[in-house]
Amino acid sequence: GAGVSQSPRYKVAKRGQDVALRCDPISGHVSLFWYQQALGQGPEFLTYFQNEAQLDKSGLPSDRFFAERPEGSVSTLKIQRTQQEDSAVYLCASSLEAVMNTEAFFGQGTRLTVV
């Protein structure tokens, strides 16, 4: 497809369960970002990849959160031992270049509900 694709669109997890969220960026885009958006809030930065290199993971809330982009295209955000406070929409974005002076395209997000 032409846009950023995220799957699944919705995920319900029991507290303590591990989850994996997938992001397919636009083909050829160098930069990939993950953001977390709580209800009624703006997105919050989690992590940034330039190709396969994770250059910034300062926004990851805890060591239960892990992201990878092994071949510089598809990325997976993994959350171990989910907690209720992890409930949010997880947004992936990609941009053509390495810096943000080009437009970043966001996917529709994965809504995670931890029960």
Add this chain to the structure above:
Amino acid sequence: EDQVTQSPEALRLQEGESSSLNCSYTVSGLRGLFWYRQDPGKGPEFLFTLYSAGEEKEKERLKATLTKKESFLHITAPKPEDSATYLCAVSDSGYALNFGKGTSLLVTP
């Protein structure tokens, strides 16, 4: 620490009633101020990037302006399809965006 404050939190306009949304920011070194539109259940959609005070950009009924402390998104003669949440974000890293909470705009016929 970067801070972005948007006001008002919510705004209701009649169709054709022009108004402005405000984004106040503090950042150590501005590498860009960004406006996005977000519809319910969708990811943010890019509108504008502004880099320096005095810069202005326009797109259809929207015009974004920037000063050293704030940005305005002016909406001229809005239509119901302009209803959405408008997000402002700043970047000092050149890649990560620090978003405000957004302004929820409702335009009624």
